[in-house]
Amino acid sequence: MDALILTITTILKIVVVLVPLILCVAYLTLAERKVIGSMQVRVGPNRVGFRGLGQPFADVFKLLFKEVIVPTSASRFLFLTAPILSLAPAVAAWAVIPFADGWAVSDANAGLLYVLAMTSIGVYGVIIAGWASNSKYAFLGAMRSAAQIVAYEIAMGFALIGVLMMAGSLNLGDIVRAQSGGFFNWYLFPLFPLAIVYFISGVAETNRAPFDVAEGESEIVAGFHVDYSGMAFALFFLAEYANMIMIAALAAIMFLGGWLSPIDGFGDGVHWFLIKTAAMLFIFLWLRATFPRYRYDQIMRLGWKVFIPITIVWIAVVGFAIYFEVGPWFSTVRSGGL
Amino acid sequence: MTFELFVFYLFAAIMVFAAARVISARNPVHSAMFLVLTFFTCSAIWLLLEAEFLAITLVLVYVGAVMVLFLFVVMMLDVNVEPLREGFVKYLPVGLLVGAIMLVEMVFLLTQRYFKAEQFPIPARSSADAMSNTESLGRLLYSEYLFQFEIAAIILLVAIVAAIALTMRRRPLTKYQTPSEQVGTRKEERLRVVQMPSEKRS
Numbered sequence A: 001m002d003a004l005i006l007t008i009t010t011i012l013k014i015v016v017v018l019v020p021l022i023l024c025v026a027y028l029t030l031a032e033r034k035v036i037g038s039m040q041v042r043v044g045p046n047r048v049g050f051r052g053l054g055q056p057f058a059d060v061f062k063l064l065f066k067e068v069i070v071p072t073s074a075s076r077f078l079f080l081t082a083p084i085l086s087l088a089p090a091v092a093a094w095a096v097i098p099f100a101d102g103w104a105v106s107d108a109n110a111g112l113l114y115v116l117a118m119t120s121i122g123v124y125g126v127i128i129a130g131w132a133s134n135s136k137y138a139f140l141g142a143m144r145s146a147a148q149i150v151a152y153e154i155a156m157g158f159a160l161i162g163v164l165m166m167a168g169s170l171n172l173g174d175i176v177r178a179q180s181g182g183f184f185n186w187y188l189f190p191l192f193p194l195a196i197v198y199f200i201s202g203v204a205e206t207n208r209a210p211f212d213v214a215e216g217e218s219e220i221v222a223g224f225h226v227d228y229s230g231m232a233f234a235l236f237f238l239a240e241y242a243n244m245i246m247i248a249a250l251a252a253i254m255f256l257g258g259w260l261s262p263i264d265g266f267g268d269g270v271h272w273f274l275i276k277t278a279a280m281l282f283i284f285l286w287l288r289a290t291f292p293r294y295r296y297d298q299i300m301r302l303g304w305k306v307f308i309p310i311t312i313v314w315i316a317v318v319g320f321a322i323y324f325e326v327g328p329w330f331s332t333v334r335s336g337g338l
Numbered sequence B: 001m002t003f004e005l006f007v008f009y010l011f012a013a014i015m016v017f018a019a020a021r022v023i024s025a026r027n028p029v030h031s032a033m034f035l036v037l038t039f040f041t042c043s044a045i046w047l048l049l050e051a052e053f054l055a056i057t058l059v060l061v062y063v064g065a066v067m068v069l070f071l072f073v074v075m076m077l078d079v080n081v082e083p084l085r086e087g088f089v090k091y092l093p094v095g096l097l098v099g100a101i102m103l104v105e106m107v108f109l110l111t112q113r114y115f116k117a118e119q120f121p122i123p124a125r126s127s128a129d130a131m132s133n134t135e136s137l138g139r140l141l142y143s144e145y146l147f148q149f150e151i152a153a154i155i156l157l158v159a160i161v162a163a164i165a166l167t168m169r170r171r172p173l174t175k176y177q178t179p180s181e182q183v184g185t186r187k188e189e190r191l192r193v194v195q196m197p198s199e200k201r202s
Helices: A002-039 A055-064 A076-096 A111-121 A123-132 A136-167 A172-177 A192-205 A230-255 A270-290 A296-323 B003-024 B028-048 B052-077 B081-086 B088-111 B133-142 B146-167 B179-183
Strands: none
Touching: A002 A055, A002 A076, A002 A230, A002 A270, A055 A230, A076 A111, A076 A123, A076 A230, A076 B028, A111 A123, A111 A136, A111 A172, A111 A230, A111 B052, A123 A136, A123 A230, A123 B028, A123 B052, A136 A172, A136 A192, A136 A230, A136 A296, A136 B052, A172 A230, A192 A230, A192 A270, A192 A296, A230 A270, A296 B179, B003 B028, B028 B052, B052 B133, B133 B146
């Protein structure tokens, strides 16, 4: 009986997280088109519903009713599995995100590691999609994506090690709690280089502009998903946007104090988390409207030769600062209870 | 059968099936994907053992990085399977011998006096508030086993240096760009403003 209740409450929790997430993804696509539209002095979609608010649903229904075409001599099973492989980790990672104090599906001890592991699996969807399509363009996209994600994952992991050292915990809730006491205590300030590296690596990990060489419309048509249509394509789309929101939410949790209010004790709550996440998402859209696509060799150079050295140096700096209790940020760090 | 046992058998069955498919699949990419599945289910079984750090690290390192590179290589090389299949019967006795030796070793180890399952009582479930797996592992690594840990780190460093040194060969014919020169370029080097007198309208 207890097990049954536990199962039902867990499923309810998952639904409570997933349904708003999918709605967010739907409206993020609209927001993206509107924001980029206004940045380029256009109107953006404004036909469906009131000021274009029905546009995401129109898109979804269009994709739902389209045929999923499997190319001849494609590896059929893997071709159809790839979108799922891409979406499942993007959704699963949300299990440990704390929306407010104690509001997480699973308040796991190793939450940060879990998130890193889940985001690192997402690349399989891209690689398998590119290979299974049996097309040269798709394959090129997959290869680019594999190399890029492996490179940026290291920088991202190192950036998070700094957060770990400051908070002394892998639990995402504890990481937020360690940043309490006003906006001055957010990790954005003591870990500024790591925050920048983390966010840019996040943009690269999600294959977003200006790092979207895996899609690269102007060179390789649509990259890894060139042969996908209908709902299979929509799943890739869903995964990309779910990952984007995920990176933004993680940035909010780790560098901007999650659900904490900028002024100490002044209305902490889920609204602050949502505001911070939305602000980070806006930067994602802003980047896409502003920058031209990176050249492939420059992406590799940025990842390996710029970001990884920066993070290693800053981890050493943080280590020394914590050891010698340098103020104002490092003097209060709990040194792992040792 | 408790739920936990059911989960264990489920994952164990998937794992054995996937491991068998790794060596029996015809396509190398399929083999690699089955290896990924094997790692993943293995990590799920480790989670059942409350070894969450090891389980998640297995996914993070092997599934997330090593296997991606593996797939990368397998896809790029376009391995021809037929010549590999020809040697199957020839090498089968050797393979069987190695497998048999490993099996005997494992059986010996498990039935031996000091390693018998009865020697190890089932550890008590630690409560959620107790020190986490990650923390206790870190404590041990950085205090008691610091020396061994450092040696392992140095061996890895040597391996990295050696791998890079092996691939560092100068090929004079390769064309490459120097990003610092590209970034450091100035307007005067690239752009020439030409003054032209405006022509009269005819």
